[in-house]
Amino acid sequence: MAQNLGALGEKVTNLVEKVTLLETKLENTEKEVLELRSLNAGNVTNVAFSAALRESGSGNIGPFTTNTPLQYKKVFSNLDNGYNPSTGIFTAKVKGMYFFRFSMFNNLNAVPNSVVSLMKNGVRLTSVWDTSGSDANDMGSNAVVIALEPGDSVYVELLHNRVVYDDAMNYNTFSGFLLFTM
Known part of the structure; x- marks a missing residue:
């Protein structure tokens, strides 16, 4: 035992x-x-924004004497507050692949015509343009998928001596979102 x-x-x-x-x-x-x-908890993965040029009213924006970032004032969404409607600039907080799209509308103007470009850190990525002609108005859009680092800025720039037209129909828009982090 x-x-x-x-x-x-x-x-x-x-x-x-x-x-x-x-x-x-x-x-x-x-x-x-x-x-x-x-x-x-520190990783921000919900990044998206969409905005139109005017909160109210109608008419041309521009021409300016220098290339000028467009300030899209009517914000539809701004998750993570990466887009600043006071400057028109989106600033990345997260390293990742992003999708951006912008549109441009021209309402029968004599020269100057419309030219807008998507810019990353001051470098032109892509553009949309239209010249005045016999038609009443024209519209165009463009989009990119790009890698961004925290602090990178993306905005739409109106070239000097050019105009865009907008009203309550919100023809001119700027949108972007994070596809995935890297």
Whole structure:
């Protein structure tokens, strides 16, 4: 019987050691989960905005003597507040691949005509243009998918001596969203 008690005591000791080891592993796992949650909370993955030029009224915007970022004042959405309607500039907070689209409307104007460009950090990516002609108005749009780093800026620029027209129909828009982080 003393031999059985010794074997039983050894088994209990082994079980206590295993339970202690499992408790330590569980505590470490809980710490890792909390750390991952805090890291993930700092990642902004819901980034999207869409805006139109005018909040109200109608008429031409421009011409200006220098190339000028357009300020899209009527904000439809601005998740993460990356878009600033006071400047017309979107500033990335997250490294990732982004989609941007912009449109331009021209309402039968004699020269100057319309030329707008999508800019990244002051560098032209793509443009839309129209010249005055016999038709009443013209519209165009363009889009890109680009990689951005935190702090990169994207905006639509109206070239000097050019105009765009907008009214309550919101012809001129600027939109973008994060496709995925990198």
